[in-house]
Amino acid sequence: MFGKLAKAVFGTPNDRKIKATRPLVEKINALEPEFEKLTDDEIKDRTEALAKRAMGGESLDDLLPEAFANCREAAKRALGLRAFDVQLMGGIFLHQGNISEMKTGEGKTLVATFPAYLNALSGKGVHVVTVNDYLAKRDAEWMGKVFAALGLTTGVVYPQQPEDEKKAAYACDVTYATNNELGFDYLRDNMRSSLEEMSQRGHNFAIVDEVDSILIDEARTPLIISGPAQDRSDLYIAIDRLIPDLNDDHYEIDEKTRNVSFTDDGNEFLEEHLHARGLLPEGQSLYDPESTTVVHHVNQGLRAHKLFTKDKDYIVRDGQVVLIDEFTGRMMAGRRLSDGLHQAIEAKEGCDIQPENVTLASVTFQNYFRLYDKLSGMTGTAATEAEEFAEIYGLGVVEVPTNREIARIDEDDQVFRTAREKYDAIVDTIKEAHEKGQPVLVGTTSIEKSEMLSAMLKEKGLPHNVLNARQHEQEAQIVADAGKLGAVTIATNMAGRGTDIKLGGNVEFQIMEAIAADPEGDPEEIRARIEEAHKGEEQKVKDAGGLFVLATERHESRRIDNQLRGRSGRQGDPGRSSFYLSLEDDLMRIFGSERLDKVLKTLGMQEGEAIVHPWVNKSLERAQAKVEGRNFDIRKQLLKFDDVMNDQRKVIFSQRREIMEADDLSEIVTDMRHEVIDDLVDQYLPPKTYADQWDMHGLYAATIEHLGIDEPVIKWGDEDGVDDEVVRERLQDASDKLMAKKAVDFGAENMRNIEKQVLLQTIDAKWREHLLTLEHLRSVVAFRGYAQRDPLNEYKSEAFQLFESMLESLRVQVTQQLAQIRPLTEEEQRQMMEQMMAQQAQLKAQADASQAGQPGQTEGDQAAAGPTAAEGFDENDPATWGNPGRNDPCPCGSGKKFKHCHGKLA
Structure with a gap:
């Protein structure tokens, strides 16, 4: 009671946040007349001036009113869209690092341009994240006009993009991409062998569209780059x-x-x-x-x-x-x-x-998006997951008011006893709405159910479209038509994500189709004709009651239900929504429909009759809230385990970057070698022991194997006054001299490159092994709970020990590889040149033969045959292999790449 009174007097926390932005919105509006007078070039000049101030140390908060006013004017000229005050509010909350919950049709795509523009002034780049490649390309092209009018560059990242193009996209002021592509590029960058090959230039600020889908729904599955096992x-x-x-x-x-x-x-x-x-x-x-x-x-x-x-x-x-x-x-x-x-x-x-695949690199979306200095997001449905956003990402959720009051009527759920009764009622309701011209969007939970319902509608002779994973290529077109007079659209949960359902149909789609059908016609005349016809269609649909969203089941998550419901009633349009359920639905069946079934039998419900009551809605929402809570706990627990690996991932990736940035790694390599020597001396000459307890034969063998030096180690044990420190110094001195000689033999620059490549290759190999070990450890520690030990603590302590062990073996392997490399002798170089020339001569002969019409190999066959085509080839004799490419299959027949087999640095 007191809580309700306090809310009435002081407003909710959300109301107070909205109120706090009003002075800023008023400032932006006050600047509008000034910016309307600017020429197109002066708008770009303003961007330059604001960028100089931002880079000069002025805070982005101080620049916000001017930047937003400039962006609003550019959008008005480039797209003919003037942002509403509520859109400016949404942009302010995004800039502050919040999630802006904005209803469907409120123009979230345009809202993102304001904080993106403001934060791009720092010169560090902004990422706008979308749920699929179609939306990334569409939004980049559409909003790119606004950024171009402001003098900023826009890029888009997509799968299988050429590397140069991808680098250029990341170098733009604003980059549009999907969450998957951003995550995979991050992993790929941390598998590169030089800085020039890396695509991303840092993680400054990200605006995540459909933030609930990306940061919660998809966050359960980590991104993995893998190789075949x-x-x-x-x-x-x-x-x-x-x-x-x-x-x-x-x-x-x-x-x-x-x-x-x-x-x-x-x-x-x-x-x-x-x-x-x-x-x-x-x-x-x-x-x-x-x-x-x-x-x-x-x-x-x-x-x-x-x-x-x-x-x-x-x-x-x-x-x-x-x-x-x-x-x-x-x-x-x-x-x-x-x-x-x-x-x-x-x-x-x-x-x-x-x-099956083995993991080469992996990251969860939670840990990827927490790399950003600032994160924000937009969606129509986030409030139900506010706790998770706050706890995992430190993001607040702010409900931004709609530009116009919502006129949609949300009916109470209708609960039937059997699925058959429910579907019969659904078909009757669809028929009734269709006959009066009201468009219907039917939400189903699976392809199977959407196709079953489609078959029932066909029997009744009701025309309709089906939108599911099989028809996803036509998604935008089907959704664009879903608001037409009398349209019936059956959709799985994707119901129109990213494309608005507009009453009377989507005008832009109709104009594009008409222009494509009549390329000779005047585009302006076509546009005017279609827009006029659309006004009449739109009014007829409004008179019929607007879009009717009919859901055939409740989802485990209230958010998904709200997303579907939110398709209707955009921008103050009329509409209605209703959920038709049965006791045989998964959610009802799993979460206690037995008691409800008994009650319904006691009440003596007739076949085809539904129970409709607000109490039923409340009990269902409570069941959904329980499921959401349980799923959150599962994700939280998974994240705690992944955080352990994430700390180690950061160490490895930052070390790789330092190695790539460094011009000279000789000091790091020397430190590694000296640590290996320290470990060897401690192992074979344990501290606080007498000389007759030392294992000098073991130390001698180990120095040859690990350090590549042949010193009279065994005799040193018989010398007077030689202790472990003297042995240590002698070994360090001998190994330093050996490596100095190698640097002279190879040339200083070549030696530095060799050190860099050996370090990077060894780190990558060890990290892959470590990931596999951690996976196995993860599956094992779960059973420690039976022994009253906390699996998470066990995992933390053992993962740390494994990481230490990995770093130790890394030092040993790098030292060993560098000790064993040597330049080719003149004779070996001469043989290699002869083999290359012989191979080239043979390839030329084959090419001549094929040109002369004789049977010969195609280019693909030659590539597949590789060095095996050479005369006198013997897979057991490397001298007959010619000069295989680093990435070619090894001629020995192992199935590995040459660089991982006989071409490996010795």
């Missing part, structure tokens, strides 16, 4: 044939946590059948350590069959299993499940099984 397709296929033989007593499914596990009966059944099929050696039990791999694969096979559903979690397209994003309904091409789960699904669907 051992092929085990036969094992996956063999295990896949076994799973259908299981019965319900052999496993238990927990739908709340999406887990499945074998029962004792199941384990006995498995053991018997694995023995029978030769997948488990006789006498070996499932519980033996040697059975770990088979058990892992069997578990993944069970998960693939019982937890992953075709056309809901994935689709099969062109013989490949493509995952579907459960939150947006879009296909995630190129994204694969880890730990062999994707391969298990491929076996289930009879697709070609791609080899």
Whole structure:
């Protein structure tokens, strides 16, 4: 009661934040007449003047009114759009490092230009992050006109982009990109061998569009750059044939946590059948350590069959299993499940099984976006996840008021007893709305359900469009038509993300289509004709009640429901929304529909009758809030584990950067070598021991192996007055002389380059091994909880020890490799030149033969054959291999690249 009274008197915290921005908005509005008088060139001159002030130390907050006024004027001239006061407010909150929650149709794309422009004045670049490549390109092209009018450059980053183009895009003042591409470029940059190859120039300020989708929904899956591992397709296929033989007593499914596990009966059944099929050696039990791999694969096979559903979690397209994003309904091409789960699904669907991958580099979205000095975001639905945004990203959520009052009517949920009754009622409701000309957007949770509903509508003869992962290429077109008079659109959860549903249809799309159909016509005349016709259509749709959003199920997250609902009622348009549910829906079934079913039976509900009451809405929202809370806890726990790896990742990536930036690494390499010597001396000449307890033979062998020096170490042990310090100094002196001689032999500059490449290659190899070790450690520490030990603390302490051990082995390997390299002798160089000339002569002869019409290899065949085409080739004799390229397959037939096999630095 007191809380309600306080809110009435003082306003909510959100109201106070809105109120605090009003003086700033008034300042910007007061400057508008002054900026309207500027010429186009003077607007650009203002940008230069503001940039000088920003780089001269003036704070961006002080520049905000002028910068926003300049940007508003540029947008007005470039796009014909004048930003509303609420859009300026949204931009102010973004600049302050908040999330601006703005309803659909409030013009978030334009809002982003204001803080992007202001923060780009510092010269450090701004990243605007979108959910897909189509939107990144569209927004960059569309808003690029505003930035061009202001004198700023705009770039866009997309997959498979040429490296030079990508670098240029990152060098722009404002860069549009998807979250995936930004994350992968960050990982790729930290696998480069020189600064010139790196694309990104830092992480200054990011504005994340659809911030809830990117920072929460997609943040559950880390970005991983991987390479192929051992092929085990036969094992996956063999295990896949076994799973259908299981019965319900052999496993238990927990739908709340999406887990499945074998029962004792199941384990006995498995053991018997694995023995029978030769997948488990006789006498070996499932519980033996040697059975770990088979058990892992069997578990993944069970998960693939019982937890992953075709056309809901994935689709099969062109013989490949493509995952579907459960939150947006879009296909995630190129994204694969880890730990062999994707391969298990491929076996289930009879697709070609791609080899498993080993992780080369990985990062979570949480840890990537926390790299930015300042982060902000926009979405229509963030308030329900405010706690998570604050705790993980330090972002506040501010609800920005709409430019016009929302006129949409949100009806109470209708709950039916069975799914059949629910779908019958949905079809009747759609028919009724369609007959009066009201456009309907029907939200479904899976491809399967959208296609089932589509079949029901076809039976009734109702024309409609279906938008799901199969039709995602036509997404923008289908959404643009969804607001037309009498239109019926069935969509999975992606319902129009990034493209507004405008009543009467999207004018710009209609104009583009008309101009494309009549290239000879006058574009201005076409535009005027279509805009006039559209006004009449828009009014008819408004008279019919505006867009009707009809949801066929509640999602686990209230946010997804709100996103769908928010498609209707944009910019003060009329509209309505309603959710049709049944007790057989996943959310209702899993979260306690039994009690409700008993109540409905007691009330004597008739078939086809629905229960409609605000209390039902409240209880459903409470169930959703519980699920959201549980999912947040899971993400928080995952993040705590990833933070351990992230600290180590930062150390490794910063070391790599220092190495690439340094001109001379001899000091670092010398320090490493001396530390290796210290460790060797401590190992073989333990402190506080007598000379007769020293292992001088072991030290002698170790100095040859690790340091490449042959010193009379054994005799030193017999000398009077020689202690461990003297041995240490002698070894350091001898190894320093050896490396100084190498520097002379190779030339100082060559030696510095060799040191840099050896260091980088060794760091990368060790880091990859370390990532794999951490993955295994992560799966093991979970069981420590049974011994009353905190798995997270165990993981932290052991991960730290592993990291220390990795750094130690890094020093040893770098020292060893540098000690063993040597320049080629004149004879070796002469042989190499002869081989190269012979190879070139043979290639020329083959080319001449093919030109003369004789049978010869194509260019691709030559590349594939490589050095094996040379006469007298012997895979066991490197002298006959010619000069293979660093990235060619090794001629020895190992399957590795030449640089990782016989071409490795010796």
